Amino acid sequence: MAYDESREMYLETILILSRKSKTVRSVDISEYMGYSKPSVSRAMGLLKDGGYIEEDYREGIVLTKKGREIAENVYDRHITLTKMLEALGVDPKTAADDACKIEHFISDTTFSAIKAHFKKFGE
């Protein structure tokens, strides 16, 4: 879990799932992301070690402050980038797929610049 992309995807997924249902379990993440249970289990272990999530027998998997900040940041990028690509005429599926890749790699500088541009030119 040294590189960001994988971690960010897991955290983003936890955020999305926590908005849909009250508790988030490993198996839900597993289904949502299409990864095997052991893969998710190990990832959760690393996220817990890193202080990004906590596990509670009642609440399931919960984002810590640190984890939530990352998740919300990535999710915000995801939504914003998807909307922008759709506004440019890209079909929704491709827009979401591409946004999902771009969201992990671009710098804050670039993201802000893109956001400002689209604000100026509208949709």
Add this chain to the structure above:
Amino acid sequence: MAYDESREMYLETILILSRKSKTVRSVDISEYMGYSKPSVSRAMGLLKDGGYIEEDYREGIVLTKKGREIAENVYDRHITLTKMLEALGVDPKTAADDACKIEHFISDTTFSAIKAHFKKFGE
């Protein structure tokens, strides 16, 4: 060499170096990319197996048609994306760095849409 990013970076580098000097050698790629000689050596083996490059004792490493098409496509994206980010006010280094990541991941659809948008709105 199953995923595209690494392959595309090598091919792009070979294209760039072949425009700068007459012949391209492994060690040039090694220096340019900051990778060790064995890493480049292995990558060249895989690119050769895949039909992306050929090696000639006189000409050094040469892109095949297949390799050149990918390299030129990626390089075009790189240049275009970099220019656009710079036009949005991103500093040149960040623009180049971010373009270098984005160039490998976005679909043709998205790239075309972005290009069309910027053509319309100018810089």
Add this chain to the structure above:
DNA sequence: TCATAGAGTTAGCCAAGACTAACAAACTGC
């Protein structure tokens, strides 16, 4: 001519992040 430098390869290692197989523990329903 022979030493040394430079280029490239071979062999083997490592980390990240997926996977399956198999097990353990807990919850559910008859």
Add this chain to the structure above:
DNA sequence: GCAGTTTGTTAGTCTTGGCTAACTCTATGA
């Protein structure tokens, strides 16, 4: 209350793509 399902973990494998160490081969120059 016990059987069977669901959930999660452990153990170990695979692939990608880096790395170092150590070798070979070629070319150069004193």
